[in-house]
Amino acid sequence: MSAFRDTECVVTGTLSMMLRMSQIAGVAPLSFRRTHGGWYIRTSRAANCYGKALSFCxxxxxxxxxxxxxLIQPERSFRTRTNSTRIVWLADVATVAIVVCAAAFTGISRMRCLTVYALKLEEINLRLSLFHEEPSNEANRRLIAVSSMIFVVSTILVDYSIFIYQVITEHGKIVTSCMYIFYNISTIVQQVILVTFSETVTSVLTSLQMLNNCLKNLLQEILDSSELTNCALNYDSYINMNPNRSAIPNKSINSVVDTMAVYKGYRKNSIKAVPxxxxxxxxxxxxxCDVIRLVNDSHGLILVALMLCLLLHLVITPYHVITNIFNKERSDRSSPLLQLNWAVLHFVNLLLIVEPCHRTHEEMEQTRHLISQMIRYTPSEHGVLLTELQMFYQHLILNEVSYAPLKMFSLxxxxIVTVI
Known part of the structure; x- marks a missing residue:
């Protein structure tokens, strides 16, 4: 990691916004410097100390x-009155704390990796832009990121407000209950970590989509060339099989002649540039693929902690819903509708982690399919092109990679089906 220490790169759009939020939350020790159309970022020791201190607090x-x-007057508690609720809240606070502390204490190494693969992605996109325009999905990415953060903050505010109102009206432990705000802040920090990872994976996905769009254009060129070749061969076969045929419609002759002319131009000008x-x-x-490996290495521990936390919450939330419905004597009860809102939130968070990774895996399968189709339809006389395609296919076979945190499971x- 020492080789990455002084690396500086430019980030733009939604990713730069989420990195800014991560810096404030203490999980991205970065310094920002404004540039035209984006921000220069590099790791910062001061921000690293701030993040570790904040997460510890x-x-x-x-x-x-x-x-x-x-321990103190548990009968007046609104969160941990029974043994079951104590276990639930201890597990909840512990898992959220693990996520936040893991992100803060691995922040400097994670951000060094980020500056490296951000530079790689910038170079990849620049080279791919020579062949195909970059997909314009920035508006959708920003909408998803902002909406998820607003959804989380508003849900926490409503939940916390209801909780404090119940404490005041039923003369509970007001000071202790107000201190639960630190747990809620940790939950917001966790959401920032989650959305930032989702944006990072989406950036990789965008580059892979650009590459596949280039391959689709080349495949179409090869298919057009193959169709024109077959048309010319069919015309030759037609003449050979009918040497004594006295008349051929002028329309057919003109069509074949025009096609052959286009085919010749296509072969001379376009197909030679493909290898x-x-x-x-x-x-x-x-x-x-190297970028995906770097993302895996830098986010492995955090992803495992996040998935553990989401799984726990997807169990805890139905527990709260059931107890709120069937146990009317609970003094910490809140609306089942609010608990269902939490369940939706946790499931959406699961989708935010898994869906970009799954779509990246699909794009990699699409790359393999496109290359196999190009090999299939490339005429045999283009030996150099076939050689390059076969080498590309070998890269696909020997360079398999996927999002699998700590190699424990694939995202x-x-x-999602397993979790449900």
Whole structure:
């Protein structure tokens, strides 16, 4: 990681916005410097110290709050009155604290990796833009990121307001209950971590989509060339099989002649340029695979903690819904509708993590399909092109990569089905 220490790169759009929020939340130790159309970022020791101090304070205050809530006058507690609720809240606070502390204490190494693969993506996109325009999905990405953050903050505010109102009206432990704000702040920090990872994966996905769009254009060129070749061969076969045919409609002759002329021009001008293009795209694909490996290495521990936290919340929330419905004597009860809102929020967070990774895996399968189709339809006389395509296919076979934190599980839609 020492080689990454002084790396500086430019970030733009939604990713720069989320990195700014992560810096404020203490989980992205970066310094920002304004440039035209974006921000120069690099790791910062001062921001790293701030992040570690903030995460430690949040962990300590959240743990202290739940400890005094359990040990001092538990009969007046609104969170931990029964043994089951104590276990639930201890597990909840612990998992959220693990996510935040893991992000803060691995922040400097994670941001060094980020500056490296951000530079790689910038170079990849610049080279791919020579062949195909970058997909314009920035508006959708910003909408998803902003909406998810607003959804989380508003849900926390409503939940916390209802909780404090119940404490005041029923003469509970007001000071201790107010200290639960530190746990809520930790939950917001966790959401920032989650959305930032989702944006990082989406950036990689965008580059892979650009590459596949280039391959689709080349495949269409090869298919057009193959169709024109077949048309010319069919015409030759027609003449050979009918040497004594006295008349052929002028319309058919004109059509075939025009087609052959286009075919000749196409072969001379376009098809010869494809082998070098295929080699460049193969190298860019390998660079994207390197970026995915860096993302895996830098986010592995955090992703495992996030998935553990989401799984726990997807169990806890139905528990709260059931107890709120069937146990009317609970003094910490809140609306089942609010608990259902939490359930929707946790499921959306699961989608924010898994869906970009799954779509990236699908794009990689699409790359393999496109290359196999190009090999299939490339005429045999284009030996150089076939060689480059076969080398590309070997890269696909030997350079397999996927989003799998700590190599424990793969982030795809089958994981969502397993969780449900």
């Amino acid at each position: 949040l962990w300590f205050l959240s743990s202290f709050t739940i400890a005094i809530d359990i 070098s293009t295929i080699r460049r795209l193969a190298l860019l694909y390998c660079s994207i 795809n839609r089958s994981l």
